[in-house]
Amino acid sequence: MEATICHLTPYNALSPPSAEAGFRCGRTGMKIAVWAAGLALLAPLAASAQTAAELASGETSSVLTYGMGYHQQRYSPLEQINKNTVKRLVPVWNYSFDDNRSEESQPLVYKGVIYVTTHNATMAVDARTGNQIWKTKVNYAAATPRIVCCGIINRGAAIFDGKLFRTTLDANVIALDAKSGKELWRQNAGDIKLGYSMTMAPLVAAGVVVTGVSGAEFGTRGYIDGWEAETGNHLWRTYTVPGPGEPGHDTWAGDTWKYGGGTTWITGSFDPQLNTVYWGTGNPAPFNTAVRPGDNLHTCSVLALDPQTGSIKWHFQFSPNSPFDYDSVAEMLLATIEVNGVPTKVILHADRNGFFYVLDRTNGKLIGANPYVQMNWASGIDLETGRPIETDVARKARAGELVTVWPSILGGKNWPPMSYNPRTGLAYANTLNFASNYQAVPADYKAGQWYLGMDMAAGWTFPDGPRGYLKAIDPMTGKSKWEAPSDLPRFSGTMTTAGGLVFTGGYDGELQAFDADTGDKLWKFKTGSGIEGQPITWEQDGVQYVAVTTGLGGVYTLFSGDTRLASVPAGGSLWAFALAPQ
């Protein structure tokens, strides 16, 4: 086994801040030099609290942000667990959440402590032993879940300056003391009576706690908030759906903007050098397009934001006037890839609409967009305008006819995040392979009630065979280098490593490791419930760990009617793995 410099560096070793610092921790002498320089420069700052520089670093003893780095590549330079050694990967402990809902939280790791969330608790756990250090309950009114569309969940915390930040189902943002779990501040960010809820992990960018909201299925109007980390003071709110006088307001008819959706329920990414946050926005409300003629900015879009002010630097809309619930909230993954031979700072985004996008993140210009799943609503993307070239399926759907649309309203890929491995140049995504039977119906807005405008009872069209594929996607073509099919679609995040592996989970409860180059399944372990979580890895005292939450109950469990899941017990917990001695 090849030791890397990463294993030898102390906890607080830091590489220079960069959106993509993650893969600088490697083997070459040059990279070691960069690493050491970063260490010398930043060590004094890293005494006990998490600094902005730490959050931006790619150091491997911690997992400090949603997405394993501001870039959200979910890539680790660690390689103790690799293609050869992964067969020795064994569980080292299991920690019960005492909860039987869906567990979608991405754990964070800092100085040997794991911080993890459920819908009703925040927990600190000793990373080596699995012992609970503290657990702080989250209380919300029993009526709250009435307006939570797609699973009673939470997706994780953010850490900064000795504090943990998280959101709650009843739309509060709270800060906890990371040492004790004591609540430090709490701010309300939305009214559950209007259908607002929160499930996403906050982002701390340039010292500002940034949060989004859920609730487009209830006719809410989406926004993103900035909060002062120390006090919780509200700094700014940027509505995704522009109000009167704001640019884009004219893409809405009459009052429709007030209930226009465009919620912001997945964490944005951040480029510290460009000082820009990239945040995806959700579907317009209701689904029925007859209610809301126009492009409906900025739904189904990405917004480039200034984290200090929330002002919009640029936007790009993936699906104008979408009928099909094609949220664009999923990760805006930041990478540098060669475009026509030139290393280019891009966003990689596998949209629910079935196209894999490459955007220039300095200006929002479209570089490429290609299908990565079966689709029939559009035949391509016009690279000049960025607009989809729609087919009859979309036109008929808009006219109120019953259509079978690929991908389904759950998308070519739903929220579970993909990863990107700079060594293979591939994005690893859990994709979905089924269609919706779609028909628009009238929608009446009533505060706090479903505002869908679609006949949900029309259901799905499922193919025989696999309903999902883990795909290794070439960003520039959308084509797969390999595909790993699965009868039950996978709804777990993916994570990839310099050890040449891709980790992900299945609804059957298996945590799985694939060869990143070939897609061969090299390892699996049954976790006891279905995995909808987000695998992470870190190293501590020379040992590389992998952790993931297990526990089914998310959107597919609830809406698919897939009774095969009846054989998968509920029950949330956190598993940690490491290599057994040889």
Added chain:
Amino acid sequence: MTRDLGIFAGVILTVAVLSAATLTDVPAAEDAPRSAVLQAQTEAQRIAAGKRLYVQNCMHCHGLNMVNPGNVTFDLREFPRDEKARFVESVTRGKNNMPPWRDVLSADEIDALWAYVRAGGQS
């Protein structure tokens, strides 16, 4: 939410009259599912009205046509058909992770939901 919105046309007056007579807190708006409940004369109409309420309020936890794996949420297809009182109690007041509905649904509406559930999610 469903395709048969026609039946509520012209029943606003009926709603206004009848809603005064319902038992629990009545939501103010004359929305479509509610009108269908009040119009329902036959069992089939009640079930259809219940289905609309189900899609509006319950489906996102109990599944399309009441089909769900039953491990995270109660499988309503398994709910005992002779335990109406328990149904009304649980839906009204909530139970564990099941939210209460008394401030949203009237007794009539819970009755219609019961008709739909008892019919096994068919309509």
